[in-house]
Amino acid sequence: MSLVETFRACGIRDPEPFEDPDAAVERIRMLYETAAGRLRDAFAAFCRGRPPEEPVDACYPFVGVWIGPRDLVLDGRLAYGVLHEPGIYGTTLTRPDLFADYYRTQLGILVTNHRVPIVVGVSRRRIPLPFVVEEATAGLDPERARELQYRFPMPDLATTDDSIANGTHRTPPGQPAPLALFTAERVDYSLARLVHYTGTRPRWFQRFVLLTNYQRYVEHFVQLGRRSVGEGREYERLVTPGDVIFPPEPSGGEPPRHLPQMPAYHLVRRDGRGITLVDIGVGPSNARTITDHLAVLRPHCWLMLGHCAGLRRSQRLGDYVLAHGYVREDHVLDQEVPGFVPIPPIAEIQLALQEAVARVTGLSGLDLKTRMRTGTVATTANRNWELRYDELFGRLNQSRAIAVDMESATIATNGFRFRVPYGTLLCVSDKPLHGELKLRGTADAFYRERVEQHLAIGIEAIRILREQGPDRLHSRKLRSFDEPAFR
Numbered sequence: 001m002s003l004v005e006t007f008r009a010c011g012i013r014d015p016e017p018f019e020d021p022d023a024a025v026e027r028i029r030m031l032y033e034t035a036a037g038r039l040r041d042a043f044a045a046f047c048r049g050r051p052p053e054e055p056v057d058a059c060y061p062f063v064g065v066w067i068g069p070r071d072l073v074l075d076g077r078l079a080y081g082v083l084h085e086p087g088i089y090g091t092t093l094t095r096p097d098l099f100a101d102y103y104r105t106q107l108g109i110l111v112t113n114h115r116v117p118i119v120v121g122v123s124r125r126r127i128p129l130p131f132v133v134e135e136a137t138a139g140l141d142p143e144r145a146r147e148l149q150y151r152f153p154m155p156d157l158a159t160t161d162d163s164i165a166n167g168t169h170r171t172p173p174g175q176p177a178p179l180a181l182f183t184a185e186r187v188d189y190s191l192a193r194l195v196h197y198t199g200t201r202p203r204w205f206q207r208f209v210l211l212t213n214y215q216r217y218v219e220h221f222v223q224l225g226r227r228s229v230g231e232g233r234e235y236e237r238l239v240t241p242g243d244v245i246f247p248p249e250p251s252g253g254e255p256p257r258h259l260p261q262m263p264a265y266h267l268v269r270r271d272g273r274g275i276t277l278v279d280i281g282v283g284p285s286n287a288r289t290i291t292d293h294l295a296v297l298r299p300h301c302w303l304m305l306g307h308c309a310g311l312r313r314s315q316r317l318g319d320y321v322l323a324h325g326y327v328r329e330d331h332v333l334d335q336e337v338p339g340f341v342p343i344p345p346i347a348e349i350q351l352a353l354q355e356a357v358a359r360v361t362g363l364s365g366l367d368l369k370t371r372m373r374t375g376t377v378a379t380t381a382n383r384n385w386e387l388r389y390d391e392l393f394g395r396l397n398q399s400r401a402i403a404v405d406m407e408s409a410t411i412a413t414n415g416f417r418f419r420v421p422y423g424t425l426l427c428v429s430d431k432p433l434h435g436e437l438k439l440r441g442t443a444d445a446f447y448r449e450r451v452e453q454h455l456a457i458g459i460e461a462i463r464i465l466r467e468q469g470p471d472r473l474h475s476r477k478l479r480s481f482d483e484p485a486f487r
Contacts, residue, residue: 006088007119010176012062015121021107024063024118028103029096031061031122038131043152047140051151055126058153061185062123064090064176065485071114079476080419081109082487089485090176091272092123092184095191098202100203101272102298106180106486123184126153131188160185165295165418166336167480169310180486181418182296190293197290198264198278199241199256200337202297206266206274207470209294209302209463213282213407216451217305218265221277224455235274239266262290273300273466275459282409284330284381287410295418298487300470301349303423304411305458308377308403310428311396317431318450320372320457322353323424324410327378327399333413343409343416348465348473349423350374356461357425360453368374375402377424379409386432403428419478420486425461427454 018024042056069086083089084311093103107118129152140148148154163169163254164178171177180189191202212218225238226246226316238246241263243253263404267275280286294302308321324345328334337343357372358364378401385392385404396404408424415422427450474487 001340003117003119004288005436006040006066007062007064007090007121010064010088010090010174011124012090012119013059013124014121015062015064015119016117017117019111019117019327021104021111021118024107024120025096025100025104027120028063028093028098031120032094032096034348035059035061035122035127036132039127039152043129043133045104046148046151046184048221056152058127058132060092060094060123060125060127061096062090062092062119062121063103064088064119064121064179065110065114065116066119067114067116068095071116073113075113076476078113079474079479080483081106081485082113083110083485085177085482087427088176088331089179090119091179091484091486092125094127094184094187095202098191106468110485125183125185128155128185128188130155131185131192134192155185155189155482159183160188160189162292162336162417164484167482179482179483187296190296193293194264194297195259195291197262199260200239200243200264200266202429204239204243204266204268204276205264205294205297205299206265206276207272208275208466209299210275210277210458211280211287211290211302211304211306211407211411212277212454213280213306214451215279217455218263218279220452220455221265221267225265228267235267235269237268239268241265261325262286273297273470275462282383283406284332284379287407288414291411291414291418291420295414295420299420300473301346301421301423301465302411302415303349303425303458303461304408305454306405306407306424307429308405308408308425310400311404311433312373313431315402315428315431317428318371320357320454321377321403321424321426321428322350322357322374323377323403323408323412323426324350324374325376326412327376327396327401328409328413329378329380330406330410331381332410332418337413337417341416343412344477346421346473346475346477346484348475349421349461349469352424352461352464352468353457355425355464356457360457360460373402376400377402377408377426378404380404380406390486416478419474421473421475423461425454425457429439 039058165181228235242256245252264278
C-alpha cells in the first residue's frame with residue numbers, strides 16, 4: 001500500500017506528502033483557514049435565518065508520518081523529535097497563526113532524524129464552533145442558542161482528555177499512534193480557558209513563564225516592564241489584562257472592570273522568548289488549573305516564585321528556598337500522577353536559579369548558603385496547616401522538609417506530567433513552628449525588602465536559561481518510553 005493510501009485507510013482525506021516542513025505548514029494553514037472560514041460563513045447565514053441543512057464540512061488538519069524499521073533512530077541522546085517503534089503516527093492540529101513556528105520546528109526535526117515524508121491531510125475531527133466564533137451565542141435568544149447545538153459541532157469532552165500526556169492512552173487498531181501530547185480540540189479548549197482565567201489572549205504568552213502567589217510581584221513586574229520597554233533594547237511591549245499594550249497601540253484593548261482570576265502580564269520579545277508572569281493566587285487548585293492550560297503553549301519552562309513557611313530554626317525571614325524535592329500533600333494531581341511517581345529536579349534550572357541568586361544578591365560561598373537553602377518543600381491544600389501542628393510535625397520531620405507552601409509541588413508535578421521544565425525558588429515569609437507568624441508589621445517590612453529582589457532573581461534565571469539555549473532545558477528525564485515525537 002502506498003504512503004497516501006495508508007493514511008486514507010486511517011480516515012484521512014486528501015493526504016499529501018511533503019519533504020519540506022515549510023510547505024507542510026503552509027498546507028496546514030490553508031486547510032485550517034478554509035475550515036474555519038466555512039464555519040464562520042455558516043454561522044453568519046444561521047444568524048440571518050438560514051441554518052445549514054447539512055453538517056458543515058469543517059475538520060481539523062492532520063499531520064502524520066509512517067516510520068518503517070529502517071527509518072528508526074535509536075539515539076539515546078535525543079529527548080524529543082524521534083520515534084522508537086515502527087508504525088503510523090499522527091495528530092490533529094489547530095491555530096497555525098499561533099503555532100506555525102512550533103509546527104515547523106517539530107516537523108523539521110522529524111524529517112532530519114527519520115528522513116521520511118510528512119503527510120498532511122484533513123482529519124475526521126470536526127472543529128467546534130465556539131473555538132472559531134468566540135461569541136457564538138451572544139445576541140441570540142435562548143431558543144436560537146439551543147438550536148446551535150444541533151446545527152453546528154460543539155466541544156466533545158468525551159474525546160478531549162489528557163490520556164496521552166498521562167501515559168494511559170491506548171491507540172485503537174487501525175489508527176495512528178500519537179505524534180503530539182495534545183489533540184487539536186484539547187489545545188483549543190485550553191486556549192479558550194487561558195483567555196477566561198488570565199484576561200489576555202494566547203498570542204501574547206511568552207516561552208518563559210513565572211508563576212507567583214502575591215500581587216506585589218505583579219506591581220514590580222509592571223514597573224520593570226515599562227522601564228525595559230522604554231529602553232527598547234530587548235523587549236518591545238508590555239501587555240496587561242484586557243490586552244492593554246504599552247506603549248499604546250491602536251489594536252490594544254481596555255483594562256477590565258474586574259481583574260480575572262489569575263491575571264497574566266507579558267514582557268514581549270519579537271522572538272517570543274520573553275517573560276510571562278501569572279498571578280495564580282493561593283492554593284494548589286489554581287496552580288493545577290493554570291498549568292493545565294499553559295502546557296498546550298509548550299513553554300520552555302515555568303518557575304514558581306512565591307512565599308513559604310520556613311521549618312528550620314536557622315532560617316530567617318527573607319531567606320530563599322531552592323526546592324530539589326517535593327512532598328505532595330496537595331493531592332490535586334494524584335489521579336493523573338500517582339503518589340509513587342517521583343518528581344525529579346531539573347538540573348539546568350536548579351543551576352540557573354542558584355547562579356541568579358548569587359548574581360543578584362552578590363553573595364557567594366558560605367555567605368550564599370546562609371541565605372539560600374536547598375531542600376524539600378512540602379505543599380499542602382490546607383491554608384491553616386499550622387493548626388494541625390501535632391499531626392504534621394512528625395510527617396514534616398520525617399520528610400526532611402525545609403519549607404511549606406501551597407503551590408510548588410503542584411506546579412512541579414504538572415511540569416513533569418506535561419514535559420515542561422520546572423523549578424521553584426521560594427522566600428521565607430514566616431516560621432509558624434517557631435512562633436514567627438505572618439503578622440502585619442513584620443509582613444510589611446519583609447515585603448518591602450524582599451519582593452523586588454526575589455523577582456529580579458527569577459528574571460535573571462530566565463536570562464541565564466535563554467542565553468544557554470532552550471534545547472538544553474528539555475531533559476530526557478521528562479520523557480516516557482513511548483513518548484510522542486513533538487516536544
